[in-house]
Amino acid sequence: MGNKADELVNAIAEMDEGKAIDLANQMLAEGIDPLEVLRLCRVAMNIVGERFEKQEYFLPELMMAGDMLEQIGAIVKPLLMDQAGGEEPETLGTIVLGTVHGDLHDIGKNIVTFMLELNGFKVIDLGIDVPIEKFIDAIEENQPQVVALSGFLTLAFDSMKETVEAIAEAGWRDKVKIMIGGGQIDEQVTNYTGADAFGKNAMEAVSLCNEWIGGAT
Amino acid sequence: MKENMVPIQIKVQNCDKIIECYPGENFNEAAQRKGLAIATTCGREGTCKSCAVRIVSGKVPAVTPDEKKLFDDMQLSRGWRRSCKFVPITDCTVHIPRRSLLVQSRHLIVIKKSDQLPPDPLVRSKLIKLEPSEIEGDADWERLLQALNRDETGPPIERIDLWLLRGLSRSLRKLNWDIKVYMRGDEVIGIGPYNSRAYGVAIDLGTTNIVGFLVNLETGEVLSANSTGNPQVSFGGDIMTRLARAARDRDVRKLMQKTVVDEINNIMQELCANEVQADDIVAEMVIAGNTVMHHLLIGLDIEQLGKAPFVPTICQALDIKARDIGLISTPYATVHFPGIIAGFVGSDHTMALLTSLSSLRKELSVIVDIGTNTEISIVDGDRIISISCPSGPALEGGEISFGMSATEGAIEAVQIDGNEITLKTIQNGAPIGLCGSGVLDMVAELYRNGAINHRGRLNITNPKVRSRDDRLEFIIIEELDGIEGQISFSQEDIRAVQLAKAAIRAGIDMLLKEIGRKETALERIIVAGAFGNFLNIKNAIAVGLLPPIPLDRFEQVGNAAGKGARLALVSKKQRLRAHTLAKTTSYLELSGQKAFMTAFIDRINFDYRKQNQIDGLKQSNGMETV
Structure with a gap:
């Protein structure tokens, strides 16, 4: 099995989609724990993430990797539900996420959603151009x-800034951590908006959630 | 507070200037205060190095981690720093490279005979000779009015411009009652001696450049033209940065408006200097620009333009007295602002359409006006759909490590053969940076030579590729060989070009999809804009910026917006056409659309399979383009 595990990680990291899906299917058919397959996906995705950080990979590679993992996830999910006796599998914690009102960008947000889900968080993705009230309702x-x-x-x-203020007004500011991300965001912008922290990319978003919620690293 | 502090003196080696910096103030701001504009492409956020200077002597600040990402050890030890983050603590001497200086260079624009436009002007004139006034006679205006409406074939005159009226009596007497009267619609807008002439000025107000033309309104002849940088760039290179600054601070917004008005006044003075006599009048102006430039100049609200759904205050064409926006050198002139299509498709695109479609022969055409925001229209019979693509400033040399505007010393063309790099610079100056066409050539040549793979990744085994702090860059000129230090092309620069070309190409994909046609069906691609004029079409196809169709279907028309503004200036008929174009062109919003996102991601990589096919593209006469 060790070999196949390495091969799966490699196939995903090297963007070999057909092989990755085949391998995942084979391993599951051989009775390997679906959770183990998901763990391998995370290992592979970390390699993709590192390569992205080093500028070896760019947006298309992130999207392709995301696509592969989504396919594997779709195969694994029913098996996990069987394991859990038909109930939703447990998650590390819940994250409400969305692109703020007046902004329609979603590539970066989708990558963050995907990486958080992959790392065991439940993500409520509210989409783009999200009105303040929709955030409050979802919270x-x-x-x-x-x-x-x-x-x-x-x-x-x-x-x-307006969204953070509204969350405070609704009495939720002390009960949630707020992180921001997107364009040219830095410490100064974070202070301006009143958020707790910012992430430069999806990997940093995962680290922040792990830190705050105390999940596994 | 500031007055009590002792300023620090910074000597600028190559400009022979002393800049006084207040304690705590960064050098970039201090220089701007003293009228020495250094580039601030990122709006002083510190994310680029467009404002880099070299601290030659005095205390050089310690290296920050951010600085390490932007400069290599050699550059840092030679004193290279970003001027927007450089807060001097002691007197020192700096060198500002020319690529970092926002030179207000004026370009001469060659006017061809074919540029003469058939006039059909809005302003008309009439020669009038009045008898001197008498006791118990009518008032000056009533007598003039009567004379004007006598056997007048045009619309009856009913009004006179208020500012003109204030000096009317004096003018009539000074000119001995022998005058030429200029009229527009039902209003008198100018009075001059019988041998005076009426002129018009057309302005293409771009985010980066302003181009002006002086036109004889009676003959349609273009008499002079000039171009200068838009001084608003010191508030941020791209419109979104400027928009945000203006939206947050009313005073900044007013200052931005004044900066542009002052520059237009300067341009007009230069345009008129040799052509226009003191008694002649500038009677009419047309100013075309993107929606943000338009709103800022007129003084409209802009906050709503910076956020989805990006709504303009007004799309309809506007006629305003020049003095109302501060153009006081021609107070009675009417400034015409042509109609806008959408929040990010401004009147400059309406003007580009006006120019390009005048010769249109009902073909399936695409008009691309490449800039920081690239506007693209597809024309299919009577149907026109336009979009705006967030292509970024990379293709104009902006936000590129060693990018610069197209002035002397800018690398405008690149050829790479193995280890041999051949550069062509503007006016054959010593190379100091890359302008837009050079940036595009660079990427195409890197790819052709295998220095980047089809994903755009620099190949570390290439002898010219170097790694610094895990960041790769391709060295064009070594630090010690260049007259102003190193010139290199970084992995980030390549990524910026990839994003730009993917946005534009995905935009074209979306328009074709919208009308249900394939790109091979395109009969004409019109490439407009200053950059578009110099871009190597073959390289644009090689990197995937433009679709691979035969080269003879491309047309590079240069400043189509400027030409359109001239058409609208001299011709009522053309102005009416522009009005119809702005109203009938529909707008397709791309941001937030899943299909656009998919197309965009698809177009980021380079298509290696098509390389042979592109190399085989020829002009129909068998000649290859250079």
Whole structure:
């Protein structure tokens, strides 16, 4: 099995889609724990992430890897539900996430959603151009530990600020951690919006959630 | 507060200037205060190095981790720093490379005979000779009005411009009642001696450049033209940065408006210097620009333009008295702002359509106006759909490590053969940076030579590729060989070009999809814009910026917006056409669309399979383009 595990990690990291899906199917058919297959996907995705950081890979590779993992996830999910006796598998924590109002960018946000899910978090993705009330409603309904606000436009920083203020007004500021991400975001922007932290990429978003929720690294 | 502090003196070696810096102030801001504009492509966020300077003597600040990402050890030890993050603590001497200086260079624009436009102007004139006034006679205006409406074939005159009226009596007497009267619609807008002439000025107000033309309104002849940088760039290189700064601070917004008005006044002065006599009048102006430039100049609200759904205050064409926006050198002139198509498709594109479609022969055409925001229209019979692509400034040399505007010393063409790099610079100056066409050539040549793979990754085994702090770059000129230090092309630069070309190409894909046609069906691709004029089409196809169709279907038309503005200036008919074009062109919003995102991701890589096919593309006469 060791060999196949390495091969799966390699196939994903090297963008060999057909081989990756085949291998995942084979391993599951051989009775390997679906959780183990997901763990291998995470290992592979970390390699892709590192290569992205080093600029070896670019957006298309992230999207392709995401696509492969989504396919494998779709195969694994029913097996996991069987394992859990038909119930939703347990998650590390809940994150409400969306692109703030006035901004329509979603590539980066989708990658963050995907990476968080891959790392065992439940993500409520509210989409793009999300009105403040929609954030508040989703927070009240899902009681998340973390709220993630995405925005690319410079003026989206103002929308983030308004959203953070509204969360405070609704009495949730002490109960959730808020992270922001998107365009040219730094410490100064974070202070301006009133968020707790910012992430430069999806990997940093995962680290932040792990830190806050105390999940496994 | 500041007055009490002792300023620090910074000597600028190559400009023979002393800049006084207040304690805590960064050098970039201090220089701007003293009228020495250094580039601030990222709006002083510190994310680029467009504003890099070399601290030659005095205390050089310690190297920050950010700086390490932007400069290599050799550059850092020679004193290279970003001027926007350089806060001097003691007196020192700096060298500002020319690529970092926002030179207000004026370009001469050659006017061809074919540029003469058939006039059909809005302003008309009439020679009038009045009898001197008498006791118990009518008032000056009533007598003039009567004379004007006598056997007048045009619309009856009813009004006179208020500012003109204030000096009317004096003018009539000074000119001995022998005058030429200029009229527009039902209004008198100018009075001059009988031998005076009326001129018009057309302005293409771009985010980066402003181009002006002086036109004889009676003959349609273009008399002079000039071009200068838009001084607003010191508030940020791209419109989104400027928009955000203006939206947050009313005073900044007013200052930005004034900066542009002052520059237009300067341009007009230069345009008129040799052609226009003191008694002649500038009667009409047309100013075309993107929606943000348009709103800022007129003084409209812009906050709503910076956020989805990106709504303009007004799309309809506007006629405003020049003085109302601060153009006081021609107070009575009417400034016409042509109609806008959408928040990110401005009147400059309406003007580009006006120019390009005048010769259109009902073919399936695409008009691409490449800039920081690239506007693209597809024309299919009577149907026109336009989009705006967030292509970024890379293709104009912006936000590229060693990018610069197209002035002397800018590398405008690149050829690489193995280890041999051949550079062509503007005016054959010593190379100091890359302008847009050079940037595109660079990427195409890197790819052709295998220095980058089909994903755009630099090949570390290439002898010219170097790694610094895990970042790769391709060395074009070594630090010690260049007259202003190193010139290199970084992995980030390549990524910026990939994003730009993918955005534009995906935009074209979306338009074709919208009308249900294939790219091979395109009969004409019109490439407009200053950059578009110099771009090597074959290289644009090689990197995947433009679709691989035969080269003779491409047309590089240069400043189509400027030409359109001239058409609208001299011709009522053309102005009406522009009006119809702006109203009938539909707009397709790309951001937030899944299909656009997919197309965009698809177009980021280089298509290696098509390389042979592209190399085989020839002009129909068998000649290859250079």
